[in-house]
Amino acid sequence: MSLKFRMRVLIVGAHYPERGGVQLYSTYLSREFIKMGHEVEVLSYSGSSSCFGEVVHQLRTPKVKLIRGTSFIINAGMWMKRKGRKFDLIIANYAKTAGAALGISSLKGIIVFHGTDIFMGRILKSIVRKSLSRGKTVSVSRYIAERVRSIFGVESTVIPGAVDRDEFLNIPERDVVRSEFGFSDEFLVLSAASLVPVKGVDLVVEVASKVDAQFAIAGDGPLRKFLEKKARKSGAKVRFLGNLDHKKLIPLMSASDVFLHMPRFEGYGLVIAEALAAGVPVVAANVGAIPEVLRRDGILVGSVEEAVQAIRELKENREKLNSFRGIARDRVLSRSWRDVAEEFLRIV
CATH class of the missing domain: 3.40.50.2000 (Glycogen Phosphorylase B;)
Structure with a gap:
């Protein structure tokens, strides 16, 4: 796909744009895609907000920890089933939640492994594995890429994060x-x-x-x-x-x-x-x-x-x-x- 092609990009991830490592990764990806002329939408937890003009879709997520993650997986998966086909590129940041949601949607996309998301139960692992077979896999380090290969049997493209020079x-x-x-x-x-x-x-x-x-x-x-x-x-x-x-x-x-x-x-x-x-x-x-x-x-x-x-x-x-x-x-x-x-x- 030509880099000049104007794409509709969906970035899926929790707590957008809070300042943890995963959230920074999502936030700055959104900014750069917008600067490059692409349209960006974000699918995230309730309480999320826009930083650079991207459209942010907030899903209802209870504050109870385990229920919150599970509800996001289900709701984000169903949201993408209904509306996800309009996007040229879907990036699911953090396999354990966004990646599982992508698996429920049955759509192709890129799942990004950040670290602790390599640890998941049997049911989640089965859902994520199906999604990995349909799309692409990214790991933020060589270390995580090796763990993903060992656990899921797939190869990852290693794309580490960066810092904002300004x-x-x-x-x-x-x-x-x-x-x-x-x-x-x-x-x-x-x-x-x-x-x-x-x-x-x-x-x-x-x-x-x-x-x-x-x-x-x-x-x-x-x-x-x-x-x-x-x-x-x-x-x-x-x-x-x-x-x-x-x-x-x-x-x-x-x-x-x-x-x-x-x-x-x-x-x-x-x-x-x-x-x-x-x-x-x-x-x-x-x-x-x-x-x-x-x-x-x-x-x-x-x-x-x-x-x-x-x-x-x-x-x-x-x-x-x-x-x-x-x-x-x-x-x-x-x-x-x-x-x-x-x-x-x-x-x-």
């Missing part, structure tokens, strides 16, 4: 940002993740209890009260900032001394790419696809103790700390969301 230009001065958030000049370690078990934020709190430094955690989720209690009991100097808009998170990354990411599983690690683009040294767990993102530009660790040691060394050795600051910025900024969109169009 968001990383003209970042305010470090002192200005720290003053805005109420942080002192003391060594500052930042983490940003949903407060759910797989993201390992409890491990971040453990690290904080063993390092004499300021720690900040951006993000929210069901574990917040538990983590706040854990931090208080351990004596860790941790501030929980809640969800931050990118316009605030990126300057805070740049104003931090270290970015710490300790998930138990990671399908890609877009937040690491963002931290590198912001110029902050990264210490991250050596799990999943993180080595594909971090490469030799940061410090990979295998335990809380190794993370503690790495941060202490960076704190005590400014020369070593500065050797990591900004080392991967140009590499990360060289990949754009336009590149991501064009890679999708090549496989249509």
